[in-house]
Amino acid sequence: MKIESGDFVMPGDFLSVSEKFLPGQGAYEDYGSVKSGVPGNVLVDEEEKEISVISKSGGPNLLKVGDIVYGEIKDVRGQRALVSIYAKKGTNRELALPYMAAIHISQVTPSYIDKLTDAFRIGDLIEAKVVKIMGDNLDLNTEDIGLGVVKAMCTRCRTFMDPCNESEVYCPVCDRKEKRKVSKNYDY
Ligand SMILES: [Zn+2]
Incomplete structure:
Protein backbone atom coordinates (compact mmCIF):
# COMPACT_ATOMS: atom_id res chain seq x y z
CA MET A 1 0.00 0.00 0.00
CA LYS A 2 1.37 3.40 -0.99
CA ILE A 3 1.25 6.25 1.50
CA GLU A 4 -0.25 9.45 0.11
CA SER A 5 -0.59 13.03 1.32
CA GLY A 6 -3.46 13.34 3.78
CA ASP A 7 -3.29 9.76 5.04
CA PHE A 8 -3.59 9.52 8.81
CA VAL A 9 -0.71 7.64 10.45
CA MET A 10 0.37 6.70 13.96
CA PRO A 11 3.87 6.74 15.49
CA GLY A 12 5.97 3.88 14.13
CA ASP A 13 3.89 3.50 10.94
CA PHE A 14 5.89 2.81 7.78
CA LEU A 15 5.90 5.72 5.32
CA SER A 16 8.49 4.85 2.68
CA VAL A 17 11.81 3.16 2.08
CA SER A 18 14.57 5.69 2.85
CA GLU A 19 16.06 5.34 -0.66
CA LYS A 20 12.97 7.10 -2.03
CA PHE A 21 12.25 9.76 0.60
CA LEU A 22 14.03 11.62 3.38
CA PRO A 23 12.33 11.95 6.76
CA GLY A 24 10.94 15.47 7.22
CA GLN A 25 9.14 16.98 10.21
CA GLY A 26 7.44 14.33 12.36
CA ALA A 27 9.24 11.46 10.63
CA TYR A 28 12.42 9.52 11.30
CA GLU A 29 14.66 6.94 9.66
CA ASP A 30 14.73 3.43 11.03
CA TYR A 31 16.99 0.84 9.38
CA GLY A 32 16.22 1.76 5.78
CA SER A 33 12.62 2.82 6.37
CA VAL A 34 11.07 6.23 6.95
CA LYS A 35 8.52 6.00 9.76
CA SER A 36 6.12 8.35 11.46
CA GLY A 37 7.17 9.78 14.82
CA VAL A 38 3.82 11.40 15.60
CA PRO A 39 0.13 10.78 15.01
CA GLY A 40 -0.97 13.03 12.15
CA ASN A 41 -1.46 13.52 8.44
CA VAL A 42 1.16 12.63 5.84
CA LEU A 43 2.64 15.31 3.60
CA VAL A 44 4.57 13.94 0.61
CA ASP A 45 6.92 16.44 -1.06
CA GLU A 46 7.79 14.84 -4.41
CA GLU A 47 10.16 17.67 -5.44
CA GLU A 48 12.26 17.67 -2.30
CA LYS A 49 11.85 13.89 -1.96
CA GLU A 50 10.79 14.43 1.63
CA ILE A 51 7.96 12.84 3.60
CA SER A 52 6.56 14.57 6.71
CA VAL A 53 3.80 13.99 9.22
CA ILE A 54 1.87 17.03 10.40
CA SER A 55 0.38 16.55 13.85
CA LYS A 56 -2.62 18.57 14.89
CA SER A 57 -1.92 21.36 17.39
CA GLY A 58 -3.13 20.63 20.88
CA GLY A 59 -2.82 16.97 20.04
CA PRO A 60 -1.28 14.22 22.15
CA ASN A 61 1.52 15.05 24.57
CA LEU A 62 4.54 13.86 22.61
CA LEU A 63 8.13 14.40 23.65
CA LYS A 64 10.69 16.30 21.61
CA VAL A 65 14.47 16.57 21.67
CA GLY A 66 15.56 18.86 24.52
CA ASP A 67 12.63 18.00 26.81
CA ALA A 152 18.21 6.56 44.87
CA MET A 153 17.18 3.21 46.26
CA CYS A 154 19.60 1.27 48.49
CA THR A 155 20.63 -1.93 46.70
CA ARG A 156 20.66 -3.80 50.01
CA CYS A 157 17.45 -2.74 51.81
CA ARG A 158 15.46 -0.80 49.13
CA THR A 159 15.24 2.31 51.36
CA PHE A 160 15.43 5.69 49.64
CA MET A 161 18.84 7.22 50.32
CA ASP A 162 20.20 10.67 51.25
CA PRO A 163 22.57 12.57 48.93
CA CYS A 164 26.16 13.18 50.17
CA ASN A 165 27.71 14.92 47.15
CA GLU A 166 27.53 14.78 43.34
CA SER A 167 28.66 11.14 43.23
CA GLU A 168 27.53 9.50 46.49
CA VAL A 169 24.35 8.70 48.40
CA TYR A 170 23.95 7.36 51.94
CA CYS A 171 21.60 4.73 53.40
CA PRO A 172 20.71 5.55 57.02
CA VAL A 173 19.38 2.02 57.61
CA CYS A 174 22.51 0.17 56.43
CA ASP A 175 24.89 3.02 57.43
CA ARG A 176 26.75 2.80 54.14
CA LYS A 177 27.36 4.80 50.98
CA GLU A 178 26.78 3.92 47.33
CA LYS A 179 27.89 5.67 44.13
CA ARG A 180 25.44 7.53 41.89
CA LYS A 181 25.28 10.37 39.36
CA VAL A 182 23.46 12.66 41.80
CA SER A 183 21.33 15.54 40.46
CA LYS A 184 21.40 18.88 42.25
CA ASN A 185 17.58 18.54 42.16
CA TYR A 186 17.83 15.45 44.40
CA ASP A 187 14.50 14.95 46.19
CA TYR A 188 15.24 14.99 49.97
ZN1 LIG B 1 20.09 0.24 52.96
Missing part, protein backbone atom coordinates in the same frame (compact mmCIF):
# COMPACT_ATOMS: atom_id res chain seq x y z
CA ILE A 68 13.44 17.15 30.43
CA VAL A 69 11.77 13.95 31.62
CA TYR A 70 11.39 11.86 34.77
CA GLY A 71 11.84 8.12 34.69
CA GLU A 72 12.70 5.00 36.61
CA ILE A 73 15.79 2.86 36.03
CA LYS A 74 14.54 -0.59 34.97
CA ASP A 75 17.85 -2.25 34.11
CA VAL A 76 21.56 -1.50 34.05
CA ARG A 77 23.37 -3.73 31.61
CA GLY A 78 26.88 -3.19 30.28
CA GLN A 79 27.02 0.18 28.53
CA ARG A 80 23.31 1.00 28.80
CA ALA A 81 20.73 1.83 31.45
CA LEU A 82 17.10 1.25 30.47
CA VAL A 83 14.56 3.79 31.68
CA SER A 84 10.77 3.79 31.80
CA ILE A 85 9.58 7.37 31.26
CA TYR A 86 6.65 8.49 33.38
CA ALA A 87 6.44 12.26 32.97
CA LYS A 88 7.69 15.34 31.22
CA LYS A 89 8.98 18.04 33.55
CA GLY A 90 6.71 21.07 33.83
CA THR A 91 3.44 19.43 32.77
CA ASN A 92 0.83 17.28 34.43
CA ARG A 93 -0.51 16.00 31.12
CA GLU A 94 -0.16 12.30 30.55
CA LEU A 95 2.31 11.33 27.81
CA ALA A 96 0.80 10.06 24.56
CA LEU A 97 3.10 7.05 24.32
CA PRO A 98 4.57 4.55 26.81
CA TYR A 99 8.08 5.82 26.18
CA MET A 100 11.11 3.66 26.94
CA ALA A 101 14.59 5.13 26.94
CA ALA A 102 18.26 4.26 27.12
CA ILE A 103 21.23 6.12 28.56
CA HIS A 104 24.60 5.18 27.15
CA ILE A 105 27.57 5.24 29.53
CA SER A 106 29.14 8.11 27.50
CA GLN A 107 26.03 10.31 28.14
CA VAL A 108 25.98 10.08 31.94
CA THR A 109 28.57 12.60 33.19
CA PRO A 110 30.90 15.09 31.46
CA SER A 111 33.83 12.96 32.67
CA TYR A 112 34.62 9.30 32.11
CA ILE A 113 32.97 6.74 34.34
CA ASP A 114 34.28 3.23 34.75
CA LYS A 115 31.02 1.35 35.07
CA LEU A 116 27.40 2.33 34.70
CA THR A 117 26.49 0.87 38.10
CA ASP A 118 28.55 3.74 39.61
CA ALA A 119 25.82 6.08 38.28
CA PHE A 120 22.48 4.24 38.29
CA ARG A 121 20.83 1.26 39.98
CA ILE A 122 17.50 -0.44 39.35
CA GLY A 123 14.66 1.43 41.07
CA ASP A 124 16.38 4.84 41.04
CA LEU A 125 14.29 7.78 39.88
CA ILE A 126 16.08 10.08 37.47
CA GLU A 127 15.74 13.41 35.70
CA ALA A 128 17.22 13.43 32.17
CA LYS A 129 17.27 15.30 28.88
CA VAL A 130 15.91 13.78 25.65
CA VAL A 131 18.67 13.80 23.01
CA LYS A 132 17.21 11.49 20.36
CA ILE A 133 13.74 10.18 19.50
CA MET A 134 12.90 7.10 17.42
CA GLY A 135 9.12 6.66 17.72
CA ASP A 136 8.48 5.66 21.33
CA ASN A 137 12.18 4.99 22.00
CA LEU A 138 14.39 7.73 23.42
CA ASP A 139 18.05 8.33 24.06
CA LEU A 140 18.72 10.34 27.22
CA ASN A 141 21.58 12.40 28.63
CA THR A 142 22.27 13.27 32.30
CA GLU A 143 25.49 15.30 32.01
CA ASP A 144 24.07 18.59 33.33
CA ILE A 145 24.41 19.33 37.05
CA GLY A 146 20.61 19.31 37.50
CA LEU A 147 20.24 15.92 35.83
CA GLY A 148 20.82 12.40 37.12
CA VAL A 149 19.42 10.52 40.09
CA VAL A 150 16.77 12.45 42.04
CA LYS A 151 15.88 9.51 44.32
Whole structure:
Protein backbone atom coordinates (compact mmCIF):
# COMPACT_ATOMS: atom_id res chain seq x y z
CA MET A 1 0.00 0.00 0.00
CA LYS A 2 1.37 3.40 -0.99
CA ILE A 3 1.25 6.25 1.50
CA GLU A 4 -0.25 9.45 0.11
CA SER A 5 -0.59 13.03 1.32
CA GLY A 6 -3.46 13.34 3.78
CA ASP A 7 -3.29 9.76 5.04
CA PHE A 8 -3.59 9.52 8.81
CA VAL A 9 -0.71 7.64 10.45
CA MET A 10 0.37 6.70 13.96
CA PRO A 11 3.87 6.74 15.49
CA GLY A 12 5.97 3.88 14.13
CA ASP A 13 3.89 3.50 10.94
CA PHE A 14 5.89 2.81 7.78
CA LEU A 15 5.90 5.72 5.32
CA SER A 16 8.49 4.85 2.68
CA VAL A 17 11.81 3.16 2.08
CA SER A 18 14.57 5.69 2.85
CA GLU A 19 16.06 5.34 -0.66
CA LYS A 20 12.97 7.10 -2.03
CA PHE A 21 12.25 9.76 0.60
CA LEU A 22 14.03 11.62 3.38
CA PRO A 23 12.33 11.95 6.76
CA GLY A 24 10.94 15.47 7.22
CA GLN A 25 9.14 16.98 10.21
CA GLY A 26 7.44 14.33 12.36
CA ALA A 27 9.24 11.46 10.63
CA TYR A 28 12.42 9.52 11.30
CA GLU A 29 14.66 6.94 9.66
CA ASP A 30 14.73 3.43 11.03
CA TYR A 31 16.99 0.84 9.38
CA GLY A 32 16.22 1.76 5.78
CA SER A 33 12.62 2.82 6.37
CA VAL A 34 11.07 6.23 6.95
CA LYS A 35 8.52 6.00 9.76
CA SER A 36 6.12 8.35 11.46
CA GLY A 37 7.17 9.78 14.82
CA VAL A 38 3.82 11.40 15.60
CA PRO A 39 0.13 10.78 15.01
CA GLY A 40 -0.97 13.03 12.15
CA ASN A 41 -1.46 13.52 8.44
CA VAL A 42 1.16 12.63 5.84
CA LEU A 43 2.64 15.31 3.60
CA VAL A 44 4.57 13.94 0.61
CA ASP A 45 6.92 16.44 -1.06
CA GLU A 46 7.79 14.84 -4.41
CA GLU A 47 10.16 17.67 -5.44
CA GLU A 48 12.26 17.67 -2.30
CA LYS A 49 11.85 13.89 -1.96
CA GLU A 50 10.79 14.43 1.63
CA ILE A 51 7.96 12.84 3.60
CA SER A 52 6.56 14.57 6.71
CA VAL A 53 3.80 13.99 9.22
CA ILE A 54 1.87 17.03 10.40
CA SER A 55 0.38 16.55 13.85
CA LYS A 56 -2.62 18.57 14.89
CA SER A 57 -1.92 21.36 17.39
CA GLY A 58 -3.13 20.63 20.88
CA GLY A 59 -2.82 16.97 20.04
CA PRO A 60 -1.28 14.22 22.15
CA ASN A 61 1.52 15.05 24.57
CA LEU A 62 4.54 13.86 22.61
CA LEU A 63 8.13 14.40 23.65
CA LYS A 64 10.69 16.30 21.61
CA VAL A 65 14.47 16.57 21.67
CA GLY A 66 15.56 18.86 24.52
CA ASP A 67 12.63 18.00 26.81
CA ILE A 68 13.44 17.15 30.43
CA VAL A 69 11.77 13.95 31.62
CA TYR A 70 11.39 11.86 34.77
CA GLY A 71 11.84 8.12 34.69
CA GLU A 72 12.70 5.00 36.61
CA ILE A 73 15.79 2.86 36.03
CA LYS A 74 14.54 -0.59 34.97
CA ASP A 75 17.85 -2.25 34.11
CA VAL A 76 21.56 -1.50 34.05
CA ARG A 77 23.37 -3.73 31.61
CA GLY A 78 26.88 -3.19 30.28
CA GLN A 79 27.02 0.18 28.53
CA ARG A 80 23.31 1.00 28.80
CA ALA A 81 20.73 1.83 31.45
CA LEU A 82 17.10 1.25 30.47
CA VAL A 83 14.56 3.79 31.68
CA SER A 84 10.77 3.79 31.80
CA ILE A 85 9.58 7.37 31.26
CA TYR A 86 6.65 8.49 33.38
CA ALA A 87 6.44 12.26 32.97
CA LYS A 88 7.69 15.34 31.22
CA LYS A 89 8.98 18.04 33.55
CA GLY A 90 6.71 21.07 33.83
CA THR A 91 3.44 19.43 32.77
CA ASN A 92 0.83 17.28 34.43
CA ARG A 93 -0.51 16.00 31.12
CA GLU A 94 -0.16 12.30 30.55
CA LEU A 95 2.31 11.33 27.81
CA ALA A 96 0.80 10.06 24.56
CA LEU A 97 3.10 7.05 24.32
CA PRO A 98 4.57 4.55 26.81
CA TYR A 99 8.08 5.82 26.18
CA MET A 100 11.11 3.66 26.94
CA ALA A 101 14.59 5.13 26.94
CA ALA A 102 18.26 4.26 27.12
CA ILE A 103 21.23 6.12 28.56
CA HIS A 104 24.60 5.18 27.15
CA ILE A 105 27.57 5.24 29.53
CA SER A 106 29.14 8.11 27.50
CA GLN A 107 26.03 10.31 28.14
CA VAL A 108 25.98 10.08 31.94
CA THR A 109 28.57 12.60 33.19
CA PRO A 110 30.90 15.09 31.46
CA SER A 111 33.83 12.96 32.67
CA TYR A 112 34.62 9.30 32.11
CA ILE A 113 32.97 6.74 34.34
CA ASP A 114 34.28 3.23 34.75
CA LYS A 115 31.02 1.35 35.07
CA LEU A 116 27.40 2.33 34.70
CA THR A 117 26.49 0.87 38.10
CA ASP A 118 28.55 3.74 39.61
CA ALA A 119 25.82 6.08 38.28
CA PHE A 120 22.48 4.24 38.29
CA ARG A 121 20.83 1.26 39.98
CA ILE A 122 17.50 -0.44 39.35
CA GLY A 123 14.66 1.43 41.07
CA ASP A 124 16.38 4.84 41.04
CA LEU A 125 14.29 7.78 39.88
CA ILE A 126 16.08 10.08 37.47
CA GLU A 127 15.74 13.41 35.70
CA ALA A 128 17.22 13.43 32.17
CA LYS A 129 17.27 15.30 28.88
CA VAL A 130 15.91 13.78 25.65
CA VAL A 131 18.67 13.80 23.01
CA LYS A 132 17.21 11.49 20.36
CA ILE A 133 13.74 10.18 19.50
CA MET A 134 12.90 7.10 17.42
CA GLY A 135 9.12 6.66 17.72
CA ASP A 136 8.48 5.66 21.33
CA ASN A 137 12.18 4.99 22.00
CA LEU A 138 14.39 7.73 23.42
CA ASP A 139 18.05 8.33 24.06
CA LEU A 140 18.72 10.34 27.22
CA ASN A 141 21.58 12.40 28.63
CA THR A 142 22.27 13.27 32.30
CA GLU A 143 25.49 15.30 32.01
CA ASP A 144 24.07 18.59 33.33
CA ILE A 145 24.41 19.33 37.05
CA GLY A 146 20.61 19.31 37.50
CA LEU A 147 20.24 15.92 35.83
CA GLY A 148 20.82 12.40 37.12
CA VAL A 149 19.42 10.52 40.09
CA VAL A 150 16.77 12.45 42.04
CA LYS A 151 15.88 9.51 44.32
CA ALA A 152 18.21 6.56 44.87
CA MET A 153 17.18 3.21 46.26
CA CYS A 154 19.60 1.27 48.49
CA THR A 155 20.63 -1.93 46.70
CA ARG A 156 20.66 -3.80 50.01
CA CYS A 157 17.45 -2.74 51.81
CA ARG A 158 15.46 -0.80 49.13
CA THR A 159 15.24 2.31 51.36
CA PHE A 160 15.43 5.69 49.64
CA MET A 161 18.84 7.22 50.32
CA ASP A 162 20.20 10.67 51.25
CA PRO A 163 22.57 12.57 48.93
CA CYS A 164 26.16 13.18 50.17
CA ASN A 165 27.71 14.92 47.15
CA GLU A 166 27.53 14.78 43.34
CA SER A 167 28.66 11.14 43.23
CA GLU A 168 27.53 9.50 46.49
CA VAL A 169 24.35 8.70 48.40
CA TYR A 170 23.95 7.36 51.94
CA CYS A 171 21.60 4.73 53.40
CA PRO A 172 20.71 5.55 57.02
CA VAL A 173 19.38 2.02 57.61
CA CYS A 174 22.51 0.17 56.43
CA ASP A 175 24.89 3.02 57.43
CA ARG A 176 26.75 2.80 54.14
CA LYS A 177 27.36 4.80 50.98
CA GLU A 178 26.78 3.92 47.33
CA LYS A 179 27.89 5.67 44.13
CA ARG A 180 25.44 7.53 41.89
CA LYS A 181 25.28 10.37 39.36
CA VAL A 182 23.46 12.66 41.80
CA SER A 183 21.33 15.54 40.46
CA LYS A 184 21.40 18.88 42.25
CA ASN A 185 17.58 18.54 42.16
CA TYR A 186 17.83 15.45 44.40
CA ASP A 187 14.50 14.95 46.19
CA TYR A 188 15.24 14.99 49.97
ZN1 LIG B 1 20.09 0.24 52.96
